[in-house]
Amino acid sequence: MRNYIIGIDIGGTSIKFGKFDLEGNLLDKWTIPTNKENLGESILTDIARSISENQALNTIKGIGFGVPGPVKHDVVISCVNLGWGRKHIVDEFKAIINDPEIKVKAANDATIAAAGEMYKGIARGYKNVALFTIGTGVGGGIIVNKALVEGVNGVGGELGHIPVDFKHNFKCNCGNLGCLETVASATGIINIAKENLRKSKAKSLLRRFNTFSAKKVIDYAKEGDFIAKKSLEESMRYLAQAMAAITYTIDPEIIVIGGGVSNAGPYIIELIEKYYYEMVKPFITQANFAIATLGNEAGIYGCCYLVK
Amino acid sequence: MRNYIIGIDIGGTSIKFGKFDLEGNLLDKWTIPTNKENLGESILTDIARSISENQALNTIKGIGFGVPGPVKHDVVISCVNLGWGRKHIVDEFKAIINDPEIKVKAANDATIAAAGEMYKGIARGYKNVALFTIGTGVGGGIIVNKALVEGVNGVGGELGHIPVDFKHNFKCNCGNLGCLETVASATGIINIAKENLRKSKAKSLLRRFNTFSAKKVIDYAKEGDFIAKKSLEESMRYLAQAMAAITYTIDPEIIVIGGGVSNAGPYIIELIEKYYYEMVKPFITQANFAIATLGNEAGIYGCCYLVK
Numbered sequence: 001m002r003n004y005i006i007g008i009d010i011g012g013t014s015i016k017f018g019k020f021d022l023e024g025n026l027l028d029k030w031t032i033p034t035n036k037e038n039l040g041e042s043i044l045t046d047i048a049r050s051i052s053e054n055q056a057l058n059t060i061k062g063i064g065f066g067v068p069g070p071v072k073h074d075v076v077i078s079c080v081n082l083g084w085g086r087k088h089i090v091d092e093f094k095a096i097i098n099d100p101e102i103k104v105k106a107a108n109d110a111t112i113a114a115a116g117e118m119y120k121g122i123a124r125g126y127k128n129v130a131l132f133t134i135g136t137g138v139g140g141g142i143i144v145n146k147a148l149v150e151g152v153n154g155v156g157g158e159l160g161h162i163p164v165d166f167k168h169n170f171k172c173n174c175g176n177l178g179c180l181e182t183v184a185s186a187t188g189i190i191n192i193a194k195e196n197l198r199k200s201k202a203k204s205l206l207r208r209f210n211t212f213s214a215k216k217v218i219d220y221a222k223e224g225d226f227i228a229k230k231s232l233e234e235s236m237r238y239l240a241q242a243m244a245a246i247t248y249t250i251d252p253e254i255i256v257i258g259g260g261v262s263n264a265g266p267y268i269i270e271l272i273e274k275y276y277y278e279m280v281k282p283f284i285t286q287a288n289f290a291i292a293t294l295g296n297e298a299g300i301y302g303c304c305y306l307v308k
Numbered sequence: 309m310r311n312y313i314i315g316i317d318i319g320g321t322s323i324k325f326g327k328f329d330l331e332g333n334l335l336d337k338w339t340i341p342t343n344k345e346n347l348g349e350s351i352l353t354d355i356a357r358s359i360s361e362n363q364a365l366n367t368i369k370g371i372g373f374g375v376p377g378p379v380k381h382d383v384v385i386s387c388v389n390l391g392w393g394r395k396h397i398v399d400e401f402k403a404i405i406n407d408p409e410i411k412v413k414a415a416n417d418a419t420i421a422a423a424g425e426m427y428k429g430i431a432r433g434y435k436n437v438a439l440f441t442i443g444t445g446v447g448g449g450i451i452v453n454k455a456l457v458e459g460v461n462g463v464g465g466e467l468g469h470i471p472v473d474f475k476h477n478f479k480c481n482c483g484n485l486g487c488l489e490t491v492a493s494a495t496g497i498i499n500i501a502k503e504n505l506r507k508s509k510a511k512s513l514l515r516r517f518n519t520f521s522a523k524k525v526i527d528y529a530k531e532g533d534f535i536a537k538k539s540l541e542e543s544m545r546y547l548a549q550a551m552a553a554i555t556y557t558i559d560p561e562i563i564v565i566g567g568g569v570s571n572a573g574p575y576i577i578e579l580i581e582k583y584y585y586e587m588v589k590p591f592i593t594q595a596n597f598a599i600a601t602l603g604n605e606a607g608i609y610g611c612c613y614l615v616k
Contacts, residue, residue, distance in 0.1 A: 070591065128460065130557075142557055144452045151559020152436065155591045162553045163587045174590035245470045245553040249438075249450055251459020279471045282482035283378065283463045 002061040002101065006051055007303030009066040009109060009296075010034065012081040015047060018300030019055060024120055024308060029300065030054065039083035048096045062103040062307025065089060066112035066299045070154030074106050077154040105306045109299055111148045111157045113258060113292075114141025116302030121294040123254050130252040131292065132159055132239070133259035137173065138181040138188075144250055148306075160185070162242045168195060184239040186214035186261055193217045193231035202226050218264045233271055240275035247280055247287075258292030265291060310369035310409065314359055315611030317374040317417060317604075318342065320389040323355060326608030327363060332428055332616060337608065338362065347391035356404045370411040370615025373397060374420035374607045378462030382414050385462040413614045417607055419456050419465045421566060421600075422449025424610030429602040431562050438560040439600065440467055440547070443567035445481065446489040446496075452558055456614075468493070470550045476503060492547040494522035494569055501525045501539035510534050526572045541579055548583035555588055555595075566600030573599060 004027075007018040012034060019028040032050050035042050051057070067089065069079030074090035090104045097104075107115075114131035117123040123131075127146045133139040140159025142149040149156040160181035161174055170182035170191045182188050190212065197206060204227035205220050206212055220228035243255055262268065269289045276287060294301055312335075315326040320342060327336040340358050343350050359365070375397065377387030382398035398412045405412075415423075422439035425431040431439075435454045441447040448467025450457040457464040468489035469482055478490035478499045490496050498520065505514060512535035513528050514520055528536035551563055570576065577597045584595060602609055 140556075144457065144558070145455060147453060149452065149558050151555070152561040152596075153555075153559050153592050155556060155588075156559040158556045158559075158591065161588075161591070162556045163549050176587065176590060178587075241471050242553070245550070246557050247459070247461075248448075248463060248466045248470045249554050249557050250452070250457050251461050251464040251466075253460040279484065279486075280463075280469075282484060283466065283469070284461050288460075 002059055004055055004060050005304045005307055006055065006060055006063045007066075007300035008047060008063065009112070009299030009303060010043065010047075010082065011068060011109075012036070015043070015050075016296070016300055017050060017054070018297065018304065020304045022061065022308065024301065024304050026297070026301070028054070029297070034082065036083050043082060044089070044093050044096055048093065051097075057097060057099050057102065060102050062105070063093070064112070064303030064306035065093075065104075065106035066109035066303050067106055068109045070158065071106050071108045072150050072152075072154035076106070103307045107148055107150065107302075107306060108141070108154070108157060110139030111141035111150070112302030112306065113139070113294075113298035114143050114157070114256070114302065115148055115305045116294055116298035116300070117256050117258070117292055118143055118146070119305040120301045121256075121298060122290045122292055123256055126253040128250065128252045129254055129256060130159070130243070130246050130250070131256040131258060133292075134185055134239075134257060134261035135259035136186055138185045139259070142246075142250065142252075159242060159246070162245060164238045164241050168192070180238060180242045184235045184242070188238075189214040189217050189232060189235045189261070192234050193228065196227050196231045196234075200227060204228060214261060218261070218267070222267055236268065236271040237275040240272050240279060243272070243276055244279035247284065254288045254290055256290050256292050258295075258298060262291050310367055312363055312368050313612045313615055314363065314368055314371045315374075315608035316355060316371065317420070317607030317611060318351065318355075318390065319376060319417075320344070323351070323358075324604070324608055325358060325362070326605065326612065328612040330369065330616065332609065332612050334605070334609070336362070337605070342390065344391050351390060352397070352401050352404055356401065359405075365405060365407050365410065368410050370413070371401070372420070372611030372614035373401075373412075373414035374417035374611050375414055376417045378466065379414050379416045380458050380460075380462035382412075384414070411615045415456055415458065415610075415614060416449070416462070416465060418447030419449035419458070420610030420614065421447070421602075421606035422451050422465070422564070422610065423456055423613045424602055424606035424608070425564050425566070425600055426451055426454070427613040428609045429564075429606060430598045430600055431564055434561045436558065436560045437562055437564060438467070438551070438554050438558070439564040439566060441567035441600075442493055442547075442565060442569035444494055446493045447567070450554075450558065450560075467550060467554070470553060472546045472549050476500070488546060488550045492543045492550075496546075497522040497525050497540060497543045497569070500542050501536065504535050504539045504542075508535060512536060522569060526569070526575070530575055544576065544579040545583040548580050548587060551580070551584055552587035555592065562596045562598055564598050564600050566603075566606060570599050
């Protein structure tokens with residue numbers, strides 16, 4: 001009997017595994033380190049070995065992968081973090097495990113996280129979801145009519161690269177200027193705070209540090225520090241601008257915010273709502289923002305959804 | 309035998325009718341004036357009468373409506389152009405024609421136009437389409453996996469209201485500032501050209517006029533007039549910015565441009581591509597832009613698609 005599903009969220013430093021029953025209940029989880037040597041050539045065999053060590057292959061119905069890069073039709077377009085270029089991840093993995101009865105699928109990790117939140121998290125019951133994961137960068141996932149949106153080039157849901165800023169010219173990891181990620185990620189919040197500290201002579205608790213985290217900016221903003229508050233508001237205004245663009249495109253039922261910055265909770269949502277409503281008020285009277293609830297398990301739940 | 313479909317594109321000045329066979333071939337078309345008196349209360353009875361005069365009801369399989377305002381689940385959310393507020397257009401129309409065998413559906417007119425281009429126009433064969441109709445305003449339609457995207461508030465595809473401009477502060481018909489429509493519609497092109505004429509002392513053929521059309525700006529831009537070219541480029545850069553946001557959200561297979569401004573043809577597409585690639589180049593090497601081919605018949609074709 002094939003009664004189990006394995007969800008595998010491949011990250012740049014570790015690979016998360018989840019073992020699920022067919023109803024999507026998480027029964028067990030573990031991680032292994034990501035071996036990026038030789039352009040990540042051993043990652044798939046490492047994964048196959050780890051699965052075999054934990055669960056007999058002939059009891060597994062499906063295996064889903066989340067990959068930190070664009071994926072289209074089960075093919076990784078590119079994945080700098082793992083050392084991969086274009087990679088037929090599903091075909092290669094099937095050749096390794098050599099069990100044609102196991103369904104194998106792959107998708108982008110943030111899109112997978114959106115699916116996870118829809119399957120077992122805060123977006124449960126919704127069919128149309130936008131997810132922003134705001135950490136060091138900004139990831140995103142889009143779901144329309146319960147289907148993960150990959151897009152023709154695999155960049156559907158790459159929300160961190162929506163062009164929003166033509167003022168600061170911070171450089172993005174992708175090579176462009178002005179991406180949402182450069183102004184609204186943890187890095188972006190720091191970028192803007194540093195710039196405001198430079199440009200202004202106002203007192204600020206942030207001036208006590210040479211370097212500081214986005215959490216510091218958020219904490220001081222909550223306490224009313226002028227520069228911290230102004231900076232965070234500026235960041236959240238850019239985020240709201242991207243959210244408004246998404247609303248006028250697919251008008252999702254729920255916009256979910258995950259990642260480290262979402263730990264700031266309702267305070268962040270209040271700021272976003274303030275600017276978001278300014279931009280959509282002729283059309284939208286009631287938006288639906290929520291903080292993600294599955295944390296870093298959203299990915300493995302989404303992988304499970306992919307092959308269930 | 310019910311062998312016909314009627315597509316009805318309701319505009320602010322006239323109502324376009326198309327009679328189709330079941331394969332979507334346009335057999336006949338006609339228009340009647342839009343009677344907006346008393347908040348457009350006679351529009352649906354006018355339409356029912358006009359259909360009966362042209363085609364026996366018991367030969368009709370389906371009737372589809374395109375409406376110039378947000379529509380959700382066959383209910384018009386609001387439609388200022390026709391004098392309508394929230395209106396159960398499909399239920400009301402079914403009560404008027406009183407023939408339960410006729411399938412009746414309604415959707416936003418620009419979304420319908422996108423469906424028309426997918427059904428019988430330039431986007432034939434594609435499943436994921438973004439359409440911009442650039443005329444006096446900017447309309448839009450989004451199709452994901454062959455389904456029209458209405459969104460939870462009915463504003464899916466309201467691409468003209470994507471916030472893109474935080475510099476000029478032109479006011480949009482919706483009441484907001486900075487919508488795509490204020491800078492990239494025919495009106496928007498004129499807005500920007502006038503501002504550039506005011507701010508610059510450069511010579512321009514446009515200075516011969518008190519008022520001028522977007523077509524004049526485009527024609528003079530083609531001829532190399534500095535102000536006209538700079539203005540049109542600025543407008544098309546905003547359009548490219550909105551298109552990049554859509555790409556990073558749903559990454560459509562084709563982006564179709566219709567409406568009066570699209571008559572400028574390949575010249576417009578070249579300008580858009582220049583700025584679009586700047587914003588998506590880390591991810592997209594080959595975009596797919598096209599000029600709409602069905603002109604103002606896209607709507608009736610889309611209405612046919614809706615009920616076929």
